[in-house]
């Protein structure tokens with residue numbers, strides 16, 4: 001027997017969960033069909049040791065993630081600030097390992113150059129409408145070059161250029177030659193300014209964490225609407241007509257509704273079959289929106305020994321496989337936790353290595369920056385995302401050259417009874433959890449407006 005609902009939501013990531021909750025609050029009956037055996041999607045918390053959560057997926061929110069702060073408060077998930085006392089350890093362009101103060105003293109001119117380029121990016125990003133980047137006055141020019149090519153033209157010294165690459169890849173999870181300048185400017189504009197995007201403290205995107213891990217957010221959200229969620233239900237085919245949808249899952253489950261919200265990344269949305277087929281422009285778009293490549297690797301120690309040494313646990317390096325790291329300890333737990341990020345090319349290469357080899361290369365990097373104690377972790381956990389069938393890469397979908405201007409308007413525009421969510425379609429903090437909430441609310445509100453408007 002087919003399930004009946006007002007609205008089928010495809011995917012129980014944050015965006016789908018928020019969409020369903022918004023629909024319920026408006027008196028509609030949602031049904032979420034989730035392919036995996038869990039909710040949360042790109043949010044995933046595991047235990048590195050009993051009682052010690054680590055976020056394999058999303059970990060932080062920033063000061064302007066107002067929807068996420070409100071959600072955490074509503075769900076009763078306490079937050080705590082990211083540990084940030086002490087110096088960052090740098091190693092760039094053959095500099096050897098340098099602590100932050102020494103690095104700043106030695107490269108003050110290069111850092112000033114970098115600051116100049118960031119200010120220029122902010123000025124350009126301010127001209128990009130986040131809901132329609134293709135309408136920016138210079139969209140055609142900016143979409144025709146890659147961010148990397150534009151960076152190369154800014155007359156930066158090698159240290160400044162490398163630092164800019166590392167910071168940008170830390171956000172996009174692909175080399176800057178793979179995204180258009182317009183896409184980078186769109187990303188900056190949806191997040192505010194480069195200072196909010198790149199900084200780890202003082203207003204950056206990574207200031208605050210969740211007690212118990214970020215997984216608490218989707219877990220508690222799902223518990224509130226549990227009877228509206230079906231797990232292990234991969235959607236394979238969406239039949240759509242003027243005012244009805246019929247959604248078919250692997251395993252035979254069928255759901256009928258008046259609308260469907262597809263709350264999955266565009267690449268995965270393009271792998272669903274649609275009957276009748278979607279317009280060619282929408283399909284061409286989803287053929288051109290690849291997800292990035294990122295992995296996180298956690299090393300757990302008996303204590304955060306680097307703190308006593310005046311280090312904050314952050315590394316910025318172009319030498320080892322990880323370009324950045326972070327102190328990911330948990331208040332109330334004595335263990336020290338270092339998280340290493342593998343992003344873009346490093347993720348692609350290292351994900352193909354056997355775990356012992358990957359771990360050995362990362363350990364060597366930690367020892368160089370934190371000292372010999374870094375070679376003796378109590379536990380190691382890493383998480384790869386491109387292997388996961390229902391994610392296929394992260395952090396989000398990025399547009400290469402000429403995608404925004406040729407196809408951008410097909411990203412979030414509903415097609416008849418089919419609406420699109422997922423953070424990749426957001427106009428505020430796209431790619432982040434904040435964006436997932438933004439997109440879920442936007443899609444749900446559009447459906448609510450249609451269904452209360454007599455479009456039945």
Ligand SMILES: Cc1cc2nc3c(=O)[nH]c(=O)nc-3n(C[C@H](O)[C@H](O)[C@H](O)COP(=O)(O)OP(=O)(O)OC[C@H]3O[C@@H](n4cnc5c(N)ncnc54)[C@H](O)[C@@H]3O)c2cc1C
Pocket residue numbers: 010011012013014015016033034035036038039040041042043056057058059060061233234235236263264265268272294295296385390391393394395421422423424431432433434435436
């Ligand atoms: C390693 C990593 C680190 C990150 N760090 C941060 C961070 O620190 N801060 C931050 O704000 N954001 C971060 N992000 C990004 C953040 O996780 C995402 O922006 C957000 O979780 C996306 O939510 P979503 O609902 O849009 O998509 P998803 O989480 O991708 O949800 C989509 C859901 O749809 C399901 N699905 C897929 N295909 C189908 C199908 N055919 N049928 C049914 N269901 C399907 C999936 O299983 C999934 O549950 C990170 C992401 C990763 C992976």
